[in-house]
Amino acid sequence: MDLLSLFPSWLIEHGAAFIIILPLLMGAITSILPSRSLAWWTAFIVTVIVTLTSFGLVLNMMSEGTTVYSMGGWDPPHGIGLVVDALSAPVLLLISAMAVLTMVYGMPATIAEVEPKKRAPFYAAFLLCFAGLMGMVVTGDAFNVFVFLEVSSISTYALVAMGAARDRRALTASFNYLIMGSIGATFFVIGLGFLYMETGTLNMADMARILADLDGGSRVAKVAFGFIVVGLGLKLAMFPLHTWLPGAYAYAPSMVTIFLASTATKAALYLLLRFTFTVFDPSFEYVGTLVKYLLIGVGVVGMIFASLQAIFQTDVRRTLAFSSVAQVGYMLLGIGLATAAGLAAGYLHLLNHAVIKGGLFIALGAFWYRFGITRVEDFQGLSKTMPWTMGAFTVSALSLIGVPFTAGFVSKVNLATAAADKGWWWAVAVIVVTSVLAIIYMGRILLSAYFGDAPEINGEVAKRNEAPLMMLVPMWVLAIMSIAIGSNIFNLGDNFVGAAEAAARLLLGSGA
Amino acid sequence: MPDPIQEPIEHDPHVILRVVSKFLIPFIALFAFYVQFHGDFGPGGGFQAGVILAASVILYALIFGLDAAKKAFPPSWIRIGMTLGVLIYGGTGVLAWILGGEFLNYSVLAHDAAHGQHYGIIAIELGVLVTVATVMVAIFYAFGSRQPDMESEDW
Numbered sequence: 001m002d003l004l005s006l007f008p009s010w011l012i013e014h015g016a017a018f019i020i021i022l023p024l025l026m027g028a029i030t031s032i033l034p035s036r037s038l039a040w041w042t043a044f045i046v047t048v049i050v051t052l053t054s055f056g057l058v059l060n061m062m063s064e065g066t067t068v069y070s071m072g073g074w075d076p077p078h079g080i081g082l083v084v085d086a087l088s089a090p091v092l093l094l095i096s097a098m099a100v101l102t103m104v105y106g107m108p109a110t111i112a113e114v115e116p117k118k119r120a121p122f123y124a125a126f127l128l129c130f131a132g133l134m135g136m137v138v139t140g141d142a143f144n145v146f147v148f149l150e151v152s153s154i155s156t157y158a159l160v161a162m163g164a165a166r167d168r169r170a171l172t173a174s175f176n177y178l179i180m181g182s183i184g185a186t187f188f189v190i191g192l193g194f195l196y197m198e199t200g201t202l203n204m205a206d207m208a209r210i211l212a213d214l215d216g217g218s219r220v221a222k223v224a225f226g227f228i229v230v231g232l233g234l235k236l237a238m239f240p241l242h243t244w245l246p247g248a249y250a251y252a253p254s255m256v257t258i259f260l261a262s263t264a265t266k267a268a269l270y271l272l273l274r275f276t277f278t279v280f281d282p283s284f285e286y287v288g289t290l291v292k293y294l295l296i297g298v299g300v301v302g303m304i305f306a307s308l309q310a311i312f313q314t315d316v317r318r319t320l321a322f323s324s325v326a327q328v329g330y331m332l333l334g335i336g337l338a339t340a341a342g343l344a345a346g347y348l349h350l351l352n353h354a355v356i357k358g359g360l361f362i363a364l365g366a367f368w369y370r371f372g373i374t375r376v377e378d379f380q381g382l383s384k385t386m387p388w389t390m391g392a393f394t395v396s397a398l399s400l401i402g403v404p405f406t407a408g409f410v411s412k413v414n415l416a417t418a419a420a421d422k423g424w425w426w427a428v429a430v431i432v433v434t435s436v437l438a439i440i441y442m443g444r445i446l447l448s449a450y451f452g453d454a455p456e457i458n459g460e461v462a463k464r465n466e467a468p469l470m471m472l473v474p475m476w477v478l479a480i481m482s483i484a485i486g487s488n489i490f491n492l493g494d495n496f497v498g499a500a501e502a503a504a505r506l507l508l509g510s511g512a
Numbered sequence: 513m514p515d516p517i518q519e520p521i522e523h524d525p526h527v528i529l530r531v532v533s534k535f536l537i538p539f540i541a542l543f544a545f546y547v548q549f550h551g552d553f554g555p556g557g558g559f560q561a562g563v564i565l566a567a568s569v570i571l572y573a574l575i576f577g578l579d580a581a582k583k584a585f586p587p588s589w590i591r592i593g594m595t596l597g598v599l600i601y602g603g604t605g606v607l608a609w610i611l612g613g614e615f616l617n618y619s620v621l622a623h624d625a626a627h628g629q630h631y632g633i634i635a636i637e638l639g640v641l642v643t644v645a646t647v648m649v650a651i652f653y654a655f656g657s658r659q660p661d662m663e664s665e666d667w
Contacts (some may be wrong), residue, residue, distance in 0.1 A: 014615065023597075025603075
């Protein structure tokens with residue numbers, strides 16, 4: 001690879017640790033920086049460097065294959081190994097790229113939403129959350145996953161609570177998330193404890209080997225799997241465990257909502273994939289049964305119910321939040337198919353949905369920034385007052401619905417094809433029905449924006465008042481990416497599909 | 513002139529507590545450092561030492577009041593201490609990087625790998641001590657000086 005030679009070899013060799021350590025340590029430094037703009041610049045530069053490093057790691061992974069970094073010079077399974085492979089590398093790049101876009105958007109948004117003296121700690125918490133998410137994805141040690149899960153979760157609770165300056169309900173939303181998230185983390189760590197009891201190791205590859213030797217293991221391993229699935233289910237907002245999500249998304253500062261919606265649930269979903277397919281194996285009877293009946297069951301029910309709930313929300317933030325729960329259902333359906341095509345479609349939807357929801361929430365944040373708008377009926381005439389912002393919102397909304405030539409279409413078609421290949425026509429029907437529901441819940445927002453008249457403010461028709469450039473750039477980057485994935489401009493669509501297929505191969509191939 | 517007979521009874525009902533804790537607090541703090549430096553070859557270490565050190569500050573605050581404690585252990589130290597501990601910990605790892613090893617590979621810190629491991633763990637435990645002690649005090653100060661920040665009609 002030509003591009004790869006541009007990266008210093010040290011960075012590629014130690015990159016897996018660097019992408020966690022840099023935001024972690026700079027987060028600590030950011031928290032005591034005296035100047036607020038200095039804090040923003042520090043955080044921004046950190047996210048850019050981490051993104052470049054992740055990009056280098058992806059390139060390196062494509063040419064060299066899986067790499068394992070031995071933390072502290074102790075080789076796995078005794079030490080902690082950081083694993084960059086076809087499954088983790090794209091998610092690393094996704095999280096760090098979303099962090100950069102969020103930081104760009106966050107400069108004007110944070111000034112409007114967070115009290116001045118809390119801004120430096122706010123960016124510090126953001127960097128810690130970022131470090132935790134990167135760590136969760138890159139580590140190959142099961143207990144290390146729990147540690148990073150807590151690093152990212154605890155900083156997220158603080159970040160959500162900082163929405164209190166804008167809306168006091170952020171405090172209850174954050175507390176709700178704290179309780180649910182802690183229960184999820186506890187379930188996860190109980191599961192790990194049982195798994196350790198069964199296998200005597202914490203290294204994921206080692207666990208997989210021992211479990212395969214034991215042919216799935218005893219009842220202890222079954223209990224462990226149950227606990228881990230429920231714990232991660234809470235974190236990734238699997239349908240009946242999603243109740244923390246709408247509140248947290250709606251009342252957090254908009255920058256946090258964007259970052260959470262496009263990365264946090266994705267990282268948890270990545271862990272579910274990792275544990276279900278590479279630590280455990282669907283060929284074990286209990287794993288296969290649970291994947292087939294439970295994941296598909298809650299996935300499909302979640303798709304339908306959350307889409308229906310999204311239709312009846314008056315607050316657009318809550319509409320999008322319920323839509324996120326529904327989209328998690330699509331990904332779970334893809335995982336539940338447990339075929340190469342199904343897993344690839346689920347993984348692709350994971351990446352695409354981050355791009356789509358990120359774009360929607362950025363546009364939504366811009367509407368609030370200019371007009372203080374969050375409710376559907378207030379969207380009237382936004383196509384006239386904020387045409388560029390509304391344009392980006394529309395592109396992302398169409399992508400969410402799954403209109404051809406957008407990212408949403410690619411992943412939904414792949415998912416439907418995968419379901420049809422398996423002969424599950426009812427699943428295809430569910431995908432179509434929920435897409436129609438998506439047309440309804442996004443459509444009523446678009447209708448109001450395009451066909452309503454601009455409201456009168458103090459007797460005058462509201463004037464055109466476009467979002468600042470710092471907000472327009474990230475939202476259009478994501479909107480254009482959506483189209484580029486859907487229409488395969490710059491080969492972006494092929495790259496995404498290729499990454500998803502490589503991940504699916506790794507998931508199905510590494511098991512016994 | 514206040515009445516010398518009545519004054520101590522009215523204003524100092526906890527004289528025994530005060531005298532005893534004045535004796536104890538230095539020893540508690542000293543014990544924290546014993547646990548700290550014992551930590552790399554026996555039970556103990558930065559976390560336990562940090563908690564014990566913080567306990568000495570908390571005991572001082574309980575007996576002599578929060579304001580006196582804040583004079584002895586200013587809240588401005590807390591934010592710096594919390595950060596400093598993390599930086600000592602992470603800095604050890606970064607130093608290992610600079611010296612050519614993996615992150616947190618202490619073996620490269622000295623000519624002899626065993627010495628390097630020894631220095632590394634002492635530095636790490638020191639970082640843990642600083643962060644844990646200041647976080648414990650921070651939590652105590654936060655609860656101790658809590659004011660209701662919301663009027664009931666704001667709900």
